[in-house]
Amino acid sequence: MSVTPQRSVISRILMEDIKRLAEQGKRVDGRSFKEYRPINVITDYAKKADGSALVELGTTKVLVGVKIQVGTPFSDTPDKGILTVNAEFLPLASESFEPGPPNEDAISLARYVDRGLRESDALDFSSLVISPGEWVYMVMVDVYVLDHGGNLIDASTLAALSALATTKLPIYELTDNGVEKTDETRPLRLTHRPLSITFAVLGDNLLLDPNINEENAIGTLLSYTIFDNEHICACQKFGPNPLSLDMVLEGFETACEKYKTLLDLLYREAILNGE
Amino acid sequence: MTESEVRLIDEKGLRVDGRRPDELRPITFKIGVLENANGSAYIEQGKCKIIAAVYGPHEVHPRHLSMPHRAVLRCRYHMAPFSVPDRRKSPAPTRREIELSKVIREALEPIIFTELYPRTAIDIFIEVLQADGGTRCAGLTVASLALADAGIPLRGLVAACAAGKVDGKIVLDLNDVEDKEGEADLPVAYIPALNKILLLQMDGILSASEFKEAINLALEGCKRIHSLQVEALRNRYISMEG
Amino acid sequence: MTNRIVLPGDVVAEGRFRIGENVYRLGNKIIASRVGLARIEKGVVSVIALHSFYMPQKGDTVIGIIEDIGITNWSVDINSPYVAVLPATSIFKRNFDPVKHDLKSELDIGDVIIAEILQFDRTIDPILGFKSREHGKVKDGLVVEMTPSKIPRLIGRKASMLNMIQKKTGCKLFIGQNGRVLIHSQDKAMIDLVVKVIRRIEREAHVSGLTDRISKMLDEGMERRTK
Numbered sequence: 001m002s003v004t005p006q007r008s009v010i011s012r013i014l015m016e017d018i019k020r021l022a023e024q025g026k027r028v029d030g031r032s033f034k035e036y037r038p039i040n041v042i043t044d045y046a047k048k049a050d051g052s053a054l055v056e057l058g059t060t061k062v063l064v065g066v067k068i069q070v071g072t073p074f075s076d077t078p079d080k081g082i083l084t085v086n087a088e089f090l091p092l093a094s095e096s097f098e099p100g101p102p103n104e105d106a107i108s109l110a111r112y113v114d115r116g117l118r119e120s121d122a123l124d125f126s127s128l129v130i131s132p133g134e135w136v137y138m139v140m141v142d143v144y145v146l147d148h149g150g151n152l153i154d155a156s157t158l159a160a161l162s163a164l165a166t167t168k169l170p171i172y173e174l175t176d177n178g179v180e181k182t183d184e185t186r187p188l189r190l191t192h193r194p195l196s197i198t199f200a201v202l203g204d205n206l207l208l209d210p211n212i213n214e215e216n217a218i219g220t221l222l223s224y225t226i227f228d229n230e231h232i233c234a235c236q237k238f239g240p241n242p243l244s245l246d247m248v249l250e251g252f253e254t255a256c257e258k259y260k261t262l263l264d265l266l267y268r269e270a271i272l273n274g275e
Numbered sequence: 276m277t278e279s280e281v282r283l284i285d286e287k288g289l290r291v292d293g294r295r296p297d298e299l300r301p302i303t304f305k306i307g308v309l310e311n312a313n314g315s316a317y318i319e320q321g322k323c324k325i326i327a328a329v330y331g332p333h334e335v336h337p338r339h340l341s342m343p344h345r346a347v348l349r350c351r352y353h354m355a356p357f358s359v360p361d362r363r364k365s366p367a368p369t370r371r372e373i374e375l376s377k378v379i380r381e382a383l384e385p386i387i388f389t390e391l392y393p394r395t396a397i398d399i400f401i402e403v404l405q406a407d408g409g410t411r412c413a414g415l416t417v418a419s420l421a422l423a424d425a426g427i428p429l430r431g432l433v434a435a436c437a438a439g440k441v442d443g444k445i446v447l448d449l450n451d452v453e454d455k456e457g458e459a460d461l462p463v464a465y466i467p468a469l470n471k472i473l474l475l476q477m478d479g480i481l482s483a484s485e486f487k488e489a490i491n492l493a494l495e496g497c498k499r500i501h502s503l504q505v506e507a508l509r510n511r512y513i514s515m516e517g
Numbered sequence: 518m519t520n521r522i523v524l525p526g527d528v529v530a531e532g533r534f535r536i537g538e539n540v541y542r543l544g545n546k547i548i549a550s551r552v553g554l555a556r557i558e559k560g561v562v563s564v565i566a567l568h569s570f571y572m573p574q575k576g577d578t579v580i581g582i583i584e585d586i587g588i589t590n591w592s593v594d595i596n597s598p599y600v601a602v603l604p605a606t607s608i609f610k611r612n613f614d615p616v617k618h619d620l621k622s623e624l625d626i627g628d629v630i631i632a633e634i635l636q637f638d639r640t641i642d643p644i645l646g647f648k649s650r651e652h653g654k655v656k657d658g659l660v661v662e663m664t665p666s667k668i669p670r671l672i673g674r675k676a677s678m679l680n681m682i683q684k685k686t687g688c689k690l691f692i693g694q695n696g697r698v699l700i701h702s703q704d705k706a707m708i709d710l711v712v713k714v715i716r717r718i719e720r721e722a723h724v725s726g727l728t729d730r731i732s733k734m735l736d737e738g739m740e741r742r743t744k
Contacts (some may be wrong), residue, residue: 001376002376003340230482230483232482233479233480233481237475240385242469244470244471245491333598388541394639395599423524426551426569430525430548431526432526467526
């Protein structure tokens, strides 16, 4: 059962500041409505994983680890590999995170990141087959939130894509009694590059990449997962504030612009190969 | 991607169930179907059968869940084990049910006058008895009627509808086959009284212009469903008042 | 006069009006928040709700049912989102001693009481007290619930409806503001008739000529009885 969450205590003064500045087109940290905070991506961070990336987005820190396993495919897709995405909001990341199994927020985030990767067919699932109907690769993506500084969504999708782009897939061979891991690896093939662009919804304004104060004060996020040329593969409103149609369409346009910004960052860091 | 053996739109432009691209499935409502709930309603939309019940406002236990200035909402979207062909084995909520309970609650939060009932809870239960695509939308639509039936003050009625892309064409109100085999699904919830969108999700692949077309079509569907809600509530009132 | 049926979200009026019950203002429009009949009277816009629930008001007389027994008070169901509290001192007065006095012996779970709401605000549960001779434990009678907003219709202008019912059936009615009615009579058939009358008033509260129709219904009911 989903229950109205207790709001994090946020000072009334801060809330008023955020609203007052927004009316003038400004934000508390001086950014424009369409500006990201500083982004840092470190790949191959968790050396025991098959792929990993740590993203620092402002003060938010998210680590994604990718593990490759093998197993039987689902009966309705015998010729496709399997993707699972799980997210953990670690108690050390925020005072409001309690230990225990993933709550509805962690589950929503994991499912949203999953949809972005799955619907865009980013991983070319047909290439992750060892023996159709019997053995396929299982790509397990684990999103670990280490520090909640706002906008976990973009940090997570950016980390997930970076981790997958630099994952070394251990190659398995078919043997007489199953499969065997070889010593060889190959890069995971990415056919598409989905990334999310998330805004906080404050009245009629969309504020890109909210920091933790903005997120707590405003309470509602609108996220678009863009891939390739102005195509969208996932979209979701998180939180109770209502939206207008104009705002949704405007947000899409801005998301497409900012997608290029994020891609450029990944090219510069040589995480993705530029086209 | 494997080739789809199923053609979802035929040469005449009709869908698997004979509908035109912009046609809703047949919808019927029944209001006040449960004796114990404070408010209840039932919807049949195509082959979907969903019942919603509302209890409250009533006091909350445990107390720490309550809020000093408003009522909390507790929302449960749940699919009966027999609602889909593969009977579910575990009674625990699935991750999908957990997510949908949350997005449905968030869609209803801004339209209920929760500030009138501090320290109480309003419980909303949505049970999917038979599923055939579009259950979160139908569930939200019928929950809105159950809330009105319970006499909970609302800013307006909420209607929800999905649009999507099937065989390259933008269509309204996808059934299960279309949702599974189609290229995109975009559920939307809308409140005509405030002209606002309360639920928005999308998965699949859409270009910018397709996204715009789909969301407009979904809103059109919501408005039509709202008319049906209005008719059902009016008829309910007339039948009760004699 | 038949009023218009409105639903949540319907525009009831536009312009300079005062806000009454079950409506809210959005810009220039006044919009219904509940299903019911629109009413615009003396510059006030309101909706007579089909279904609403009782919100406690200080000074109201209510019919309650004991639902739990504590150490220094009873919890009372008053047909409202809020559970009321009846302090032990209402019965035991200032000599109340939790060690000596047993609350259960005076009022047990399920007992019916008539009481007044002494206090209620957004921070505490309603507190009840016995203020008049009519208040206290109810020894017998049938408790019936009806929509609180229709209670005034059951009473009628200057208690005309209530008096008519009591006179014709010989039943004694006690009406709680919280949508509960207590019906006293030795005659079960008369109690049944009164319950039917109450249900009809609920259904037809807004239709004119109700008093006459109820009068007729009562006469017919009495006639059938003597046959």
